[in-house]
Amino acid sequence: MPRRPLALVGLVALALPLTACVPNETAEVSAAGTAGAGGGTGTVTVSSTADACELSEDTAPSGTLRFTVVNDGSDVTEFYLLAEDGLRVVSEVENVGPGLSRDLVVQVAPGTYVAQCKPGMVGDGIRSDFTVTDSGTPVGPTGDVAEQLAAAEASYLAYVRDQSGALIAATQEFAAAYAAGDDATARSLYAPTRVHWERIEPVAESFGDLDPLLDLREADLEEGATWTGWHLVEKDLWQPAPEANGGVAYTPLTPEQRQVAADDLVANTQRLVDQVNAQDFTVAAFQVSNGAKELLDEVATGKVTGEEEIWSHTDLWDFAANVDGADVAYGVLADVVTERDPELATELTERFDTLQGLLAQHGSYDAGFAGYDTLTDAQVKELAAAVDALSEPLSRLTATVTGA
Structure with a gap:
């Protein structure tokens, strides 16, 4: 049975209209970074160590994107996808222990983003630019x-x-x-x-x-x-x-x-x-x-x-x-x-x-x-x-x- 959201009664009317941000289909990112046939979820592997944050790709098509964050270091780490200003957090995954991996599923429009690993979960972390190209598929459900x-x-x-x-x-x-x-x-x-x-x-x-x-x-x-x-x-x-x-x-x-x-x-x-x-x-x-x-x-x-x-x-x-x-x-x-x-x-x-x-x-x-x-x-x-x-x-x- 669907749950009745806590503390939401009477609040829906207060909210402003929002633009939905969920695609129906997206392109698969292959190891070579090209779009695969038949749609699917783009996947980027992230290797986080004490001194590196290595992404298998620095570019992906717009739509649904999965970051598979692998902690190849010795400290607990975090991964963030930040907006272009490097301040606003689009989404994050925290507390990834050494030797473990966690998936972060996000939905992204075309644009420039910042990928950030934070080994030890302190400091400014290790950052790199990440580009989302236009897949040609509208980022939004129908x-x-x-x-x-x-x-x-x-x-x-x-x-x-x-x-x-x-x-x-x-x-x-x-x-x-x-x-x-x-x-x-x-x-x-x-x-x-x-x-x-x-x-x-x-x-x-x-x-x-x-x-x-x-x-x-x-x-x-x-x-x-x-x-x-x-x-x-x-x-x-x-x-x-x-x-x-x-x-x-x-x-x-x-x-x-x-x-x-x-x-x-x-x-x-x-x-x-x-x-x-x-x-x-x-x-x-x-x-x-x-x-x-x-x-x-x-x-x-x-x-x-x-x-x-x-x-x-x-x-x-x-x-x-x-x-x-x-x-x-x-x-x-x-x-x-x-x-x-x-x-x-x-x-x-x-x-x-x-x-x-x-x-x-x-x-x-x-x-x-x-x-x-x-x-x-x-x-x-x-x-x-x-x-x-x-x-x-x-x-x-x-x-x-x-x-x-």
Whole structure:
């Protein structure tokens, strides 16, 4: 049965019309870089190492394109397809471990793009230009599918705008309490406010520096860089003992530093709100489906491990919000998935329900969630297993939606 998208009731009418970006057929890219007969999905192999990001082709025809990212190095890596300005993220695949490969399916119009590998998942990465030529096939669906995907894109855009609006309002309240030194109120507002961020995090990541400015963990801070955002404030609200702070006593932020941190948090959140509400901002169906997988990857690499909220231990709030966001992204696309692969639709529905049910055992948004440090090893393993069980079918969502 198609899922009923969470928190979308009444929002569709708020969305601006979007141009669908899903082709019916594309040309296959052969090893020699020429278009194969009969259509299909163009494929480019990416080899990422510590000092290289080698693409099997630097040119491909427009339409549906699959990047097979192979980590031939010794560090975990990421791959991004960026717009021509090298800032806006068209799509990405993260946390590709050494010796592993991951596929990234995107839909691209003719133009110039930037391919980027980021070994170690830090720094500017290794970049090269990537050109998409005109395949002669319109980049967009036709008939009923076009209408379904356009409605899905509009619904998801409305959801993103709704969540960003809730985020800025809650952030302003949180920041005011924190700057005023009202730590008890700030602590109570921290996790509920971040829920709105965690539900739409892949959209924020598409704007380049916004994600690190707002959500960078101290462990990922590069030497010499200035730390800003939620986790800087988190550490100051839940001040660690010396043994949890590299063996040295934590130095609280001064009132002046608190004000700067609070102002930065509000200003950068407002940037996100402004950009998602811009008239030219759109979200294509493949970005919605890839975003669903990215959110679940966020759970697997940060929330399940307890590394996201290492001082507040509010990881379950983030965990639930990531799952919510993935569920909504799937929900707006469920009709198309049900038509094209009903077995996948059934499997996704069941596994989302299972994971949501497990989370409900540990709390709710209204009642609050248990501290992640209070979970037993068995409970953490149970949650991790449910995430893994959902991750595999969710990895097939984009290919199903695009017809790749």
